[in-house]
Amino acid sequence: MKNWVYTANIVKSIFVAGEQKSEQYLKVNPFGKVPALLVDGKLLTENPAILIYLNSLPSTNEILPKANDAFHQSQIYSDLMWLSSTLHPSVRHVCVPSYYTISENKEDVIERGRIALSMNLNLAEKRLVGSQWWYGDKWSIVDTYLHWCYTRAERGGYSLENFPALGAHQKRVEKMPSYAKRKSIENNNL
Ligand SMILES: N[C@@H](CCC(=O)N[C@@H](CS)C(=O)NCC(=O)O)C(=O)O
Structure with a gap:
């Protein structure tokens, strides 16, 4: 894999830790979520x-990956959308149940998330x-997004011990130079 390069003058990315609903952030992204990308002052949201x-x-x-045809291209988009609209929300149910219920008791939401997570991680x-x-012998951003999802779930108390292939994948992703780079960016932004 070649090194990842941001073209700073055309792409300005915004990293905000836990301030998605702040007045300042809502001025940039009225949807109040991360990530958000500004390109020449124009907003793009959704992973x-x-x-x-x-x-x-x-x-x-x-x-x-480069797509062979329209169907293959759509499969790649489908993978990204599965991560963003199915796996990612199941992680959030387990890690931030308060987003999904106003009730004091969050256990139902957490349990629902754990059931979905187990199906999706299987x-x-x-x-x-x-x-x-994910795509055989070549890394793609799907691997990094998947890694973020299961690692976040693990940090939220969901054990990965029944998923040996995910455990091996986790080690592989964390050996990549881009992982060390991302960690150092995150540490500098917190
Ligand atoms: N559908 C969005 C989901 C992004 C998302 O859920 N971001 C979370 C952080 S992991 C967030 O900003 N949550 C704040 C909130 O929902 O208030 C995407 O694919 O980009």
Whole structure:
């Protein structure tokens, strides 16, 4: 994999830790969520859209595989959308249940999240058995997004011990130079 490069003068990314609903952040992204990307002052939100856009920039390295045809392309988009609209929300149910209920008792939401997480991580586990990366022998941003999801769930108390292929995948992602770079950016922004 080549090094990831941000083209600072055209792309300005915004990292905000826990301040998604602050007045200052809502002025930038009225949807009140991260990530958000400003390109020449224009806003782009939603992980799949941002990743597809970044992949299309001539100045950046490929972060998604090249599609053979329209169906293959749609499968790649489907993978990104599955991460963003199915796996990612199941992680949030377990880690931040208060987003999903106003009740004092959050246990139902957490349990619902754990059931969904187990189903979704089982699918990811099957896909990764005998395969280094989501798309075989080549890393893509799907691997990094998947890694973020299961690692966040683990940090929220969800054990990965029944998912050996995910455990091996986790080690592989964390050995990448881009992982060390991301950690150092995160540490400098907190
Ligand atoms: N559908 C969005 C989801 C992004 C998302 O849920 N971001 C979380 C952080 S992991 C967030 O900003 N949550 C704040 C909130 O929902 O108030 C996407 O794909 O970008």
